[in-house]
Amino acid sequence: MRLTVIGTGYLGAVHAACMADIGHDVLGVDVDIDKITALAEGRPPFYEPGLDDVLTRALACGRLRFTTSLREAAAHGEVHFICVGTPQQPGSRAADLRHVDAVVDGLAPHLPAPCLVVGKSTVPVGTAARLAARLAGLAPAGARPEVAWNPEFLREGFAVQDTLHPDRIVVGATGPAAHDTLRRVYAPMVAAGVPYLGTDPNTAELVKVAANSFLATKISFINAMAEVCDAAGADVATLADALGHDTRIGRRFLNAGVGFGGGCLPKDIRAFTARAQELGAGAAVAFLDQVDEINKRQRTRTAALARRLAGGELTGRRVTVLGATFKPDSDDVRDSPALAVASALHREGADVRVHDPEGTANAQLAHPELRYSTDLLTACQGAELVLHLTEWSQYRELDPVKLARVVREPLLIDGRNALDHDEWRAAGWTVKALGRPAPQTPADTADPRDPLRATIASPAAGPAARTTARTGA
Secondary structure (H helix, E strand, O other), X not given: OEEEEEOOOHHHHHHHHHHHHOOOEEEEEOOOHHHHHHHHOOOOOOOOOOHHHHHHHHHHOOOEEEEOOHHHHHHHOOEEEEOOOOOEOOOOOOEOOHHHHHHHHHHHHHOOXXXXXXXXXXXXXXXXXXXXXXXXXHOOOOOOOEEEEOOOOOOOOOHHHHHHOOOOEEEEOOOXXXXXXXXXXXXXXXXXXXXXXXXXXXXXXXXXXXXXXXXXXXXXXXXXXXXXXXXXXXXXXXXXXXXXXXXXXXXXXXXXXXXXXXXXXXXXXXXXXXXXXXOOOHHHHOHHHHHHHHHHHHHHHHHHHHHHHOOOOOOOOEEEEEOOOOOOOOOOOOOOHHHHHHHHHHHOOOEEEEEOOOXXXXXXXXXXXXXXXXXXXXHHOOOOEEEEOOOOHHHHOOOHHHHHOOOOOOEEEEOOOOOOHHHHHHOOOEEEEOOEOOOOOOOOOOOOOOHHHHOOOOHHHHHHHHHHHHHOO
16 A cells, blocks of 8 residues: 655654565655654664664665655655654643644645544643644545544553554544555454454543553552652562562553653653643543653652762763663653763762663763763773663673772662672672662661661761761662
8 A cells, every 4th residue: 555654763763664574665754854764764863772684675675755845745645654753842741743743734735635633642632633633624625534543552662563463453544445545554454353443532542541551650659669669668679579469550651760760751741730721621541640750750860869879969970871861772862760860970070971872862861961972881880879770781791890899889779670689799890779778787877767868977977987888788
């Protein structure tokens, strides 16, 4: 089939390349000429494992090309996928739909014949109905475009896999013709047994934001439990393991740490609450405000833990942050917890150096006030405190003995609860993590109910006392 994919950011570039890879004739469209040029030359404008191979194949076979012209797109496509961003409105929690509206306004006047316009962007419920009316009013007589909604469920780092081998296909449409068309678009997936869930547009729009809200709630729940564990002297990792054995709960996404970020979960739950309030159902999702607050508090708590480990004063202290992206296997630094913590430590006077395998360039643009190193050992040279804040495999595979020879003081905060703490402690490191009690020694004099303070001397104790405290942890 002849498809267009309008918007070639993270979602659109992956979708366009994968649709061409399964046999469709695809035209990618974007207003950014640099992005279009890079994609046409086989250079993804962002890091996503496997995308370069799929893009190369799709271009080589001639089934994928790119343009900046919506007129050309209208003439080409039987199905037009809208894949533009829906960021948070400045000064509001609501979604900014200007890019989605611009696609409809720019495409509609050029539509020559009946076609299907399919939204994949994450939007407030009711958007499809509004766009259908807008499209009908702008399209030439006889074009009769139909609107459907087909939300994406991509995980950064697994986007190619999730597009080619999804766990479900959700389509919201008002009539059977749109469902028939999209079953043809996704024929290889449907033939492979992927569930096709046909529904109305409102339900399809809600599926995406409901899924993200549930995931965010699960993550914030275990982070709230980490806060309770810190107060009670309990271990959140063991707690999560015990909860995970309950098949009604499951263990996935129960890893306490610095919290979630990225371009989806934070802004999607805020937009969901804003839309629910507009619909008069704000009370039903009011709990998401707490989910959001717990998530943001984890960043503050991580920075506070760093301050305590530094003896209460960060000014002039050399700090290394491992990770800049919001998650591994991506170069996406949007709303990154790692960078939020790094920036907070910088504001308190710390000399912060950041390392990331793929996200350095984007991090430098977002936070030029920080220092960066592309070499991991150089980044850690002379560090008085190391924070592990993005769960890259490269960090999980670090040799703590080797790293201890590079740093000035072997102090580690595992902000993802992903490292082998016993192994690091055996190599001489003091290891701290939210919700995880450190081994106690007779020298510990702080309140045992507060393990964040248990092995950390007060700011007035001085360097000697801080060193004594660290050796006991």
